[in-house]
Amino acid sequence: MKHIHTFSIAAYDASQNAWGVAVASKFLACASVVPWAKAGAGAIATQSLANLDYGQLGLKLLERGYSAERTLDALLKLDDDTRERQVGIVDTNGGSAAFTGEGCFRHAMHRTGAGYSCQGNMLGSAEVVPALERTYLENEGLPLAKRLVLALFAAEKAGGDRRGKQAAGVLVVSPRGSYGGYTDRAVDLRVDDSEQPVTDLLRLVDLHGLYFGKPKTEDIIPIEGETLEQLQAALHALGFSKAPNGIWDDDFAEAFVQFSNQENFEERLLAGNRVDAAVLRFMMEKAGL
Numbered sequence: 001m002k003h004i005h006t007f008s009i010a011a012y013d014a015s016q017n018a019w020g021v022a023v024a025s026k027f028l029a030c031a032s033v034v035p036w037a038k039a040g041a042g043a044i045a046t047q048s049l050a051n052l053d054y055g056q057l058g059l060k061l062l063e064r065g066y067s068a069e070r071t072l073d074a075l076l077k078l079d080d081d082t083r084e085r086q087v088g089i090v091d092t093n094g095g096s097a098a099f100t101g102e103g104c105f106r107h108a109m110h111r112t113g114a115g116y117s118c119q120g121n122m123l124g125s126a127e128v129v130p131a132l133e134r135t136y137l138e139n140e141g142l143p144l145a146k147r148l149v150l151a152l153f154a155a156e157k158a159g160g161d162r163r164g165k166q167a168a169g170v171l172v173v174s175p176r177g178s179y180g181g182y183t184d185r186a187v188d189l190r191v192d193d194s195e196q197p198v199t200d201l202l203r204l205v206d207l208h209g210l211y212f213g214k215p216k217t218e219d220i221i222p223i224e225g226e227t228l229e230q231l232q233a234a235l236h237a238l239g240f241s242k243a244p245n246g247i248w249d250d251d252f253a254e255a256f257v258q259f260s261n262q263e264n265f266e267e268r269l270l271a272g273n274r275v276d277a278a279v280l281r282f283m284m285e286k287a288g289l
Contacts, residue, residue: 038173
């Protein structure tokens, strides 16, 4: 069985009611194995000589109300080969627990705190896991997916997987968190094979925030004055509308909806003559203005 030598973080953000796991490794498609999470239950990262029962059974135990510590104890008791296991768990309330078997390759360690568990094995330095923890804590307030991947980025710079880079991924769940609210998968992004997987993953997280994030109140701009001129110029340059005329009429409004639908900005469309600043920036850049 192949070992998943890697570094990862499992976390719960109470302010966002979201649980998540981010992972990076010199292991093809590591995010298809390591991260497990369910809204209202918790998050688990299983690695080293990964036991997928830790993910499947662990989530069932967390969903039944087990704490992270109790879940970890139960999983270890059911496992006859814990020497090379590594796991981090965060429960429904943000309680955390972790285990690093004595047979895991150096540098193998974990750190836990309120709402998070950081772990790694076969690392490039002893600073990788501390960098994970420190960067996660320093970025409180950011969307959980961005916060987790920034932690991976810092850990990679501190040494990462000592064998090199190949794959990374992030999974974040929250109640009805998916597109359309059908499932709890708010963010589920993977880079399975890349020379710069964490860098690529960070770009995907930013794109996800752009396409699926909601407009912030402070970023909602009335379509008038300079904003009107910019929108009309961009729509015309992109081939969606007639030449600018300084009037936001039905033709321009329809052109803007067509652009938004083509670029998958449905989540950022606003009623009335208003535009999200993020969409306006995107339009101006795409139009080369």
